[in-house]
Amino acid sequence: MTSLKNTRIEFHILQSFPVTCLNRDDVGAPKSAMIGGVPRARVSSQCWKRQVRLQLKNYDVVTGTRTKLISELVASECMELGATEEQAKNCGDWLEGAFIKLKSDKKKKTKSIEEDENESKEESSDTLLFLAPDEIKKIAKTFADNGFDAIKTLKATEQKKRAKEVASLIDKSEMNAFDIALFGRMVAQATSLNVEAACSFSHAISTHKVVSEIEFFTAVDDDPLNIREDTGSAHMGSLEYNSATYYRYISLDLGQLQQTMGTDADLKPAIEAFVKALYVAVPSARQTTQAGACPWEFSRVLVRKGQGLQASFEQPVKAKGQGYLVASKAALNEWLDAKEKLSGSLFGKLADFQWGENLDYSIDHLIADLQAQL
Template sequence: MSITNPFRNTRIEYHILQSFPVTCLNRDDVGAPKTAIVGGSTRARVSSQCWKRQVRLSMQDFGIKLGIRSKKVSEFVAKACLQKGASEEQAAECGKVISDSFSKDTLFFFSESEAQAFADYAREKNFDSKNLNDKEIRKVAKKALNPAIDGLDIALFGRMVAQATDLNIEAAASFSHAISTHKVSNEVEFFTALDDLAEEPGSAHMGSLEFNSATYYRYISLDLGQLWESIGGEHLAEAVESLTKALFVAVPSARQTTQSGASPWEFAKIFIRKGQRLQVPFETAVKAKDGGYLQPSITALTDYLTKKEALAGSLFGKEKEFTFGEDVNFSIDDLIKGLKLTVAEVQ
C-alpha cells in the first residue's frame, strides 16, 4: 500500500446486533439452520458469504453498478464481440480464447467495462482468435477495470485469479460469520398441505423443516486504505454510503416466503479507527434478561469494546465513534452523514 495513501491502516468497523424470530436464514447441506460451537455452546450461524452476497446485491438498489461473477465469461465476451461486428463464429472463438486466459471452469469476477475492452481488443485483431495472446489480454483487463465506475463490489469483496495473479484485487471489506450471542437449539416444524380438489379429508402432503430464533452479532471491517487504492481515490465517501446502506437493508433470502425474516438493525457500534481489527467473540453466551437476549447482548458488546479500548490505550487508534439504536433522533441517515464527513476530512 502506498505510503502517501491518506487512509493507510484506517478502517470502519461495524459491530451490529440484529434479532430475528422464527427463521432459517442460512441452511446447511441437509436444510437445517447453520450452527457453530462457540465457548462450548451451540450458536446459530449465518456464513459470511451468505450475508455478503445479499449485501452485494443490495448495493445496486443504491445506484451502484455491480460487477459480474460467472463461469460464462466466454459467452458474455462473445456477445460484446457480436455487437462490435464479429460473426457468430468469430465471436465464439474470441470469447473462448479470452475467457481461457483467466479461468477454465471457475468463477471470474469482472466488470462490463472489461468485457467491452476485450471486445475492442478482439476487433483490433480483426476478430482473429489466433492473434490474441494472454499477455495482451491481461494488460487490457488491468487498464479497463475502474471499480469507481462499475464493479465497486470487486474492490469491496476482492478478486482472485489463479491463472493471472497480477489481476488479483485485495478485498477491502472483511465479513465475519454472524453468530448468535446466546445458546441456540434448532427446532423442527411439522407441516401439512391440503388439496383443494380432494374429495376426502386429510392432508395431501406432509413434511418438516428446522428453524431457530436468535440475536445475531455481525462484524464487518472496511479497510479504507485498501478501498482508496483499489478505486484510485475516487468517490470513496459514496462507496462508504452505499455499503452502509446495503449492510442496513440486506437480509439473507432463505425461506423468506415461509418465515419472513425481516428484522433491521437493533443496535450497532461503529468505529473509524487505526490499528488492529477488533471483533467481539461473545465467548460467554449471554442469558436472557429483561424479556430477551437483546439488552444483555448490548451490555456485553459495549462492555467488551470499552474494556479493549482501555487496555489497548493509544494503539486502539479511535478517530470517531457512533452508536446506533439508542437515540431515535439518530437515524441511519445521520450515521452515513457522520461517516462521510469523517472520510471527507481525511481526504
C-alpha cells in the same frame, strides 16, 4: 485526498430474527457453531456478503459481474461492436478457455477453438471470474481491433500463457467496480489480476445459546373435482428453524479501498452505497415461508487506526425476562469500552457512533458522519 492508510470503519451490529432459517447446511438445517461451550446459531460470512454485493447494484455505484459465463459476456459485447454471432462466440469461448478448465480432462492441451473451447459447459470447473464492465469492454475492443480473430488476438494455446495475455489487456489501475474493490478478486491463472479485498465479514453468530427446533407441516389437496375419498393431508414434511439475536462484525479498510480505487477517487458515494447495502441486505433463504425481514436493532460503528477488533461473545448472554437484545447491547458496549481502555494508544479511535438508541439519528445521519471522516 488525505491518505487513509491503516484506517478502518468497523461495524458491530446486533440483529434479531424470530422464526427463520437464514443459512442452511448440506441437510437443510440452520447452520450452527459451538462457541463458549454452547451451541450458537450461525450465518456464514459468504452468505451475507453475497446479499450485500447484490444490494449494491441498487445504488449509484459501478459493480462487476461474477460468473462462469465469461464467454457469453464477452460475446455479447463483441456483437455490440459489430461482430457476427459466430465471431463473437469464438472470441468468447477462446477467452473463457484461458480461465476455465474442463473437469473431465484438466491436463488436456488446447488444440483449437472447435476441439477444446466448445465442449459442454456442464463439464467445466467451478471457476468464477469477477470482471468489471470496463474490463469486458476493453477485452471486446481488443478483439474488434483484430477483426474479431480470436487466435490472432490471443495467440497462446497453453492456458496459463493465454490467461497472462488477457491480463496484459486489462489495466487494473483503471478498475472501477466498487464490489470488486470491496470483496476482492483472485485469479489463479493470472495473479496480476488479483485484487485485495477492502472489507472483511465475520460469520454472524448468536450472542446466546440456540437449539434449533423442528416444524412439522402438512399440505392439503384442494380437490377441485371433489373426487378424493380420504380427508387427510396430501403431503407431510418437516424442517428445522431457530430464532436468534446475531452479532455481526464487518471491517472496511479505507486504506485498501483507496489504494484499489485510486487516490483521486471520491469514496463518499461508495461509503453511502456500502452502508445502505449493509443495512438492507438479509439472507434470502426461506423468505417466502418465514419472512425474516428484520433490520438492524443496534450498531456501534468505530473509525479506528490499527488492528481490527471483533467481539467473540464467548460468554453467552442470558435473556433474564427481557429478551436477548438488551443483554447483548450491554455486553457489546461493555466489551468494547473495556478493550479501548486496555489497548491504550493502540486502540487508535478516531470516531465512535451508536445507531439504534436515538430515534433522531437515522442511518442517513450515520452515513453523513462516516463520510465526514474521509
